[in-house]
Amino acid sequence: MTGGAVRPEGPRASERAARPDGALMIEARSISYAYKETVALRDVSFGLPKGETLAVVGPSGCGKTTLLSLIAGLMPSTAGQLRVDGAPVQPRRPGTALILQDYGLLPWKTVRENVALGLRIRGMKPDAADQALREVGIADLAGRWPHQLSGGQKQRVAIARSLALGPDLLLMDEPFSALDALTREEMQDLLLSIWRRHRTSLVLVTHSITEAVYLGQQIMVLSPRPGQVVGLFRNPTVGDRRAAAFHEMVNRVRDALEKGVNGGA
Structure with a gap:
């Protein structure tokens, strides 16, 4: 499944009940971005309901960090429409926080x-x-x-x-990639507990499929450059690494990623 707004189910009934009824924190419609003659993103569409989490995975150079920069208002998209909390994205939006890989x-x-x-x-x-x-x-x-x-x-x-x-919107660019495996899981658990307390809308860019499945209520898979959406999944296994459904979702995301890399073959 690709494109469009997705309202994934979370792992707990109490979490589902706490969510707003359909209001979108991020709405992207056919957004693209080009650096001069290099197209980084092409025709990317998705919607993130308020208080929910989105994990973005894709090969290196597919435009994941560019997407975060567009959402943060650090640069304008070259095509399409991008709205944050119902308004066109603006630079230095007070409610948006960005955490970079180098701290x-x-x-x-x-x-x-x-x-x-x-x-x-x-x-x-x-x-x-x-x-x-x-x-x-x-x-x-x-x-x-x-x-x-x-x-x-x-x-x-x-x-x-x-x-x-x-913040009401937290953007994270490969935040745990430099950590050892045990510390990385510890930080994932910390982030999940913070999200459950605050219900801050979250967009996480990662190269780790298992991290995406552990933290993302939605998981968006991008193709190699120019980054296009080749998979957008509801993920009911957030926060449960041991469930059989977790491993099934990991395989679904991996399949979408491999097909995107191989041009849909």
Whole structure:
């Protein structure tokens, strides 16, 4: 199945009941993006209901990061329509937070100062930084410097910095790719628990099929460049790595990815 808005079922009845009735956080209609003569994305359409999660997978260079940049308003699409929370996407939207692969921590600032940075830039009191640090489990590291942290701790700081701003849309670009396998699963569990508490709409770009199936209520598969939607799946197995349906979904996503790479053969 490709294109269009999908309303996937989550893993719990309480989660399904908590969702808004059909309002879209992101609506993309036939969006494309080209760097001069290089087309990165072509005719991408999808809808993400408020409070739900979308995982985007695809081969390297297929435009996954470009898609996040368009949603974040860092650059305009060259064709199509893209709306966030019912309005045309705008740069520096206050409710949108972007977490990059390299964490983006300033080495000359402490953990707390890094978490409070966005608040200070926006002229807000830094108090929310302390609550965010407690929520991601590193309040005891507030006075440390980035070079004193492990990779997982740095990622917790990056997540806390975004949470402190109270976003309604969280965009994550390969956030756990540099972590070892056990730490990566730990961070996936942390992200899932944060999402269940806050119901922040989430778009996660990843190369990991199992990560996409664990975290994405929707899973969108892109073809090699120019990135086009070759699969868009409802995923009822979010948060359950051991279910038989989880492994079935992993295989469905892998099949769609392989067909996209092989040109549908």
